[in-house]
Amino acid sequence: MSHPPGLDLGQLRSHLDRERPGLVGGPLSGRLIEGGRSNLTYEISDGTSKWVVRRPPLGHVLATAHDMKREHRVIAGLHPTAVPVPEPLLLCEDEKVLGAPFYVMEFVEGTPYRTAAELAPLGAERTRAAVLGLVDTLVDLHAVDPAEVGLGDFGRPEGFLDRQLRRWGKQLDASRNRELAGIDALQSALGRSLPASPAPTIVHGDYRLDNVLIRQDETDGVDRIQAILDWEMSTLGDPLTDLGLLVMYSARLELPDSPISTTASAAGHPAPAELVERYAARSGRDVSAVSWYTAFAWFKLAVILEGIHYRYTLGQTVGAGFDRIGELVPVFIEHGLTTLKDPKNSQNSQNSQNSSEG
Known part of the structure; x- marks a missing residue:
C-alpha cells in the first residue's frame, strides 16, 4: 500500500471502521490534491466511493493557523x-491516528478554475455566468x-x-529584509481611513474562483458552484473584506508568465465594477467604501507575497515560480495606492476591454 506523505491509509482505514462502520467498502488508496496553499488535501477511495481528507501541513507549528476543528465546524454549520x-x-482530534488532527468530508465533483487558459474552453x-455565480454565492x-x-x-x-490591518502589518514586519517603496504609506493610508463595518457575517477570508468547484449541469447546461473550499481563514467579521x-x-495584472494565478483576462470575465x-x-449593502476593502486586499496579498519571497531568499521554499514572486x-503595492487615490478609475478601467471580449 502506497501512502501519500502525511496520510497513513492503514491507520485511517482502522479509524474510519471504528467511527463510521460500513462507510468504506474496500482497500483504501489516496493521493495528495495539488494546489492548496497551506493545509493538505487528499482524495481517498475504496474503489467505489471517494472522500476528501484535510490535515495541517507536515511539521506545522502553529496549531491556531491550521485548526481542523474550526474548518470542520464552519462547513458543518x-x-x-x-x-x-x-x-x-x-x-x-486524536493526533495518534495521522500525526495531526484531521477531518473527512464528501468528495464533490467540479473544477477549480485557476487561470484564464483553463477558463478559455468554456467560452x-x-x-x-460562472463568475457572476461566484458573486451570487458570496451573497448567499x-x-x-x-x-x-x-x-x-x-x-x-x-x-x-x-x-x-495590524495583523498583516506584523506579518510584514516579520519578513522585512529589503526596502519596499510605498508599503508603509499604503498601510498608513488604510489606517487613517478605516470604514465603518456593516453588520458582521460569516467571512470566508480567501474567496476567489479557484477556491470553489464549478460543474456544468447536464440538463440545462448552466455552470454552477458545487462547493466552496478552503475555509481555513474563515471567521465572523466584515463581509466587504470578501468582496x-x-x-x-478580478483586476488585470498584465504580467506575462506571472506565478500568481489570475482569471481576469479570460474572455467574458466581468469587470470589477x-x-x-x-x-x-443582491445583498442590499452599502458598497461605497469598496475601494478601501480592495486596497486592503492588495496590501494583504503584497504582505503574503513578500513573506514567500523572504522565505525564498532564505532557501526555505522550493518549486517553480518562487524566484519571480519578489518582483510582484x-x-x-502600487495597485493598492492607486485604488485608494482613484477608486473609480481602478474599478472601471477594464469595463470597455472586458465587455468587448465578452
Missing part, C-alpha cells in the same frame, strides 16, 4: 443552508445568520478591520 459546502463526515458566455454566504447555524461565537467582529478580495482578483454592482443589488510585490 453551513451544510444545511443554501451555501454549497461538502458534507462533513468525521472530525478526528465567454459560460465564463461570465453573507446572508446566513451565524447564530442560527451555531456560529454565533465563531469570531470577534468588534474592531475587525483594525485588527486585520474587496474578489474585486482584487460589475461584480460590485451585482453584490450591492511592488506591483501589488
Whole structure:
C-alpha cells in the first residue's frame, strides 16, 4: 500500500471502521490534491466511493493557523443552508491516528478554475455566468445568520478591520529584509481611513474562483458552484473584506508568465465594477467604501507575497515560480495606492476591454 506523505491509509482505514462502520467498502488508496496553499488535501477511495481528507501541513507549528476543528465546524454549520459546502463526515482530534488532527468530508465533483487558459474552453458566455455565480454565492454566504447555524461565537467582529490591518502589518514586519517603496504609506493610508463595518457575517477570508468547484449541469447546461473550499481563514467579521478580495482578483495584472494565478483576462470575465454592482443589488449593502476593502486586499496579498519571497531568499521554499514572486510585490503595492487615490478609475478601467471580449 502506497501512502501519500502525511496520510497513513492503514491507520485511517482502522479509524474510519471504528467511527463510521460500513462507510468504506474496500482497500483504501489516496493521493495528495495539488494546489492548496497551506493545509493538505487528499482524495481517498475504496474503489467505489471517494472522500476528501484535510490535515495541517507536515511539521506545522502553529496549531491556531491550521485548526481542523474550526474548518470542520464552519462547513458543518453551513451544510444545511443554501451555501454549497461538502458534507462533513468525521472530525478526528486524536493526533495518534495521522500525526495531526484531521477531518473527512464528501468528495464533490467540479473544477477549480485557476487561470484564464483553463477558463478559455468554456467560452465567454459560460465564463461570465460562472463568475457572476461566484458573486451570487458570496451573497448567499453573507446572508446566513451565524447564530442560527451555531456560529454565533465563531469570531470577534468588534474592531475587525483594525485588527486585520495590524495583523498583516506584523506579518510584514516579520519578513522585512529589503526596502519596499510605498508599503508603509499604503498601510498608513488604510489606517487613517478605516470604514465603518456593516453588520458582521460569516467571512470566508480567501474567496476567489479557484477556491470553489464549478460543474456544468447536464440538463440545462448552466455552470454552477458545487462547493466552496478552503475555509481555513474563515471567521465572523466584515463581509466587504470578501468582496474587496474578489474585486482584487478580478483586476488585470498584465504580467506575462506571472506565478500568481489570475482569471481576469479570460474572455467574458466581468469587470470589477460589475461584480460590485451585482453584490450591492443582491445583498442590499452599502458598497461605497469598496475601494478601501480592495486596497486592503492588495496590501494583504503584497504582505503574503513578500513573506514567500523572504522565505525564498532564505532557501526555505522550493518549486517553480518562487524566484519571480519578489518582483510582484511592488506591483501589488502600487495597485493598492492607486485604488485608494482613484477608486473609480481602478474599478472601471477594464469595463470597455472586458465587455468587448465578452
